[in-house]
Amino acid sequence: MRLALEKRDYRSTRMTVLVPIVSLLISFLLGAVVLAISNVNPLQTYGAMLKGAFGSQTKIQYTIAKTIPLLLCGLAVGIAFRLKFWNIGAEGQYVAGVIGITWVMQFWTFLPNMLLLPVGMLIGVLCGAFWGGIPGALKAQWSVDETLTTLMMNYIIIGYAEYLYINAWKAPRGNMGTVRYPEFAWLPRIWGRVHSGIYFALILVVILWFVLYKTRWGFELNMIGKNRRAAQCQGVSIKRNIILAMLVSGGIAGLAGVIDSAAVTHQLTKGVNSGYGFTGIIIAWMSGLNPFVSIVVALIMAALETGSDALQLMKLPAAMGEVMQGLILIPLLAGSIFTEYKLVTHTSHKEATV
């Protein structure tokens, strides 16, 4: 008897459901070991985390508010990943979005009040698209490796944002942060902390699902992602689509930043590089690039983040939260192999016949 992995004929639906659940259980077991070593009761800790994420209305609201930018970043990254364009620059595109909207809020005071928010959002999205479009164009025109350009461009824009909120755009009082956006230009809240950005995110999920699975453009992206050369032979323009997909990807990441700043932070300040863009990579990957699945994954990731804040109450260091997140992710990512492959047992020749 011998065990082996065999590629599945089709992606197994049963496994797609089963694998994350089993993986999650294994994750919690692993986490329990680490927690036990740190001298806390694992069950209690998990209880606290769960409570931290969903324990009260306010906690649920916090978690959902975090889900919104995470979901948008996951969608953004997912579009680029469809083309096998490894956009790890959603973080920077997010920051570009925040800079864009802040610029409008602070300096476009000639606009009528009513227009300030929509114009600000639009400019923010365009900034994100621009920041994503640059590596797209570099790749399309000169085959510059996108993993490097998208990653490096994060640091450029994060540094620039820092310069803006510490120096150039700093509010007169205090030592960092821009002037707060005028209150009439905030994105309204709809349920406690949960703001109307959730509509944008959910509508975008539906739109993206439709575009990716039903339209000619979605078909082209699929072709390019799965066999670039064949797509080219069929007359699909690789250059045009890479640039287009990166404009959309950057734009959506920018939208994440725009929404979070218009609804939550109301300014450009420290903490703008929230890490949402990087978590978006994990969300895109774990959701299998499916927009609807992204909602669930984004919610789990958000819950992990809000939940780990509770760890500090257990007298554990704040970094423990990240340790737990990592431990939970690894089995989930590793488990995805079982949706593509199945475990089969081989009987050896000797046992078989004669």
Next chain:
Amino acid sequence: MSEKNTDETPVVRMVNITKHFPGVLANDSVDLTLHRGEVLALLGENGAGKSTLMNMLVGLYRPDSGEIYVKGKMAEINSPQDSMALGIGMIHQEFMLVGNMTVAENIILGMKDLPFVPPMADIKAKITELSKRYGLQVYPDKVIQDLSVGEQQRVEILKLLYRGADILILDEPTAVLTPGEARDLNEILKKMLAEGKSAIFITHKMDEVMEFSHTVQVLRRGKSVSSCPTNTIKRVQDLANMMVGRDILFSLDRGPYKPTDVMVEARDITVLPIGGGKPVLDKVSFSIRGGEIFGIAGVAGNGQQQLTEALTGLLRVDSGTILLNGKDMTNKTPLQVIKSGVSHIPADRGRMGVVGDMSVGDNLSMKKYRTQELSSHSVINRSWVRKFADHLIDVFTIKTPSQDTSVKFLSGGNIQKTILAREIDSCGGILIAVYPSRGLDVGATEAVRQNLIKQRDKGNAVLLVSEELEELLMVADKIAVMFEGRIMDIVDADKASTERLGMLMAGVEREDV
């Protein structure tokens, strides 16, 4: 070839081998016996299970059930290392050589028990000794990328001999060779047999079976249908029938040659290589009329593929003009070329022709998805696609479990039929086919050729690039021979002789040389 005695223990005996792949029974209780000093030809259509069977012998796959005996002992072969230890080595269709390393380096690459600093002088001496013994002319210090395909194949053979293989498996060894090189290979094989080695070779070509082998075994749909001494075969036709299980038409249905207007015109097309040096295409000029099949002969790698890529917009030309259906299409995008009425059956069907991870239905609609026939207002209509794909699967007799099956699970012949169906269906007057029957079995080859002729009879212009002169003489109306990026000559197919074309392919310009 002479007969061999068969009373000693067979060197390889495969008994009752069965192997499943998702949705496919690749081998169904197959038996195979190979004797010392024997050449066994393994004949069969694409997807008949020949390569699968051999891959189990070299440890790339494991049988689901059945036994393998090597030199009388039951063998458990789990990896190519295991099979090499038993003296079995395989030369795959795609050579496994490192281009920028020397012959000697390639030969020892991956060998386990070498000292940290290999004694290159001894190694080279042994290589030279081996190559002399078997008549394999190879220089150990030459770099692989400077060698011809035939020479590279010799390096592959040497690699196996160096490791002490005495059972050689060759997967379609002559597919990439010129007729001369194929004859050399035959000589090499004979020398190896004389030394007591044995060989199995996988092929589609009947004449090679007759010429090279002592025994012929025919596989059909995973089952072994026949195994007999080659000299008992009376007619080649019988072999072909065994292979496909029906009588094959060796003559193709074709109407009279009625050329119309010029539809494709190339004037002085020149493509320079990126690094500089000899042009890849050197002032290539020709024209193709409607109702005409224009064949391009030549050994692979003499610019044929670049020429078709230039015509289809995939490769930029440095100078020259391309007219398609009367319009100047020089350096236009592939989409513009497609819209001007050009269909393209590319050389590399897996990498260029289909998207393996997408369904048969999706692959069939990869040209028409952008038209009103399959979509409206940028939205693809799935039910139209289903109907469209089912229709093409039916018309072109594509064997697939369903249109939702990923194309990569189909056999080579059915993948090619999928491409053929898509390209012919969307053809707007010009069809460019590059090695369309390469690696296909008799049945699929016949279907491909008949379809090309049908396009010609409909009045379309067909460009056919092929390595097989026989195919070109059978199908084409005119034949151009390419050598080192130039067109040596263009001749009428009915006046051309194999000898003359062979000379041109070798770069000999005049008949009197």
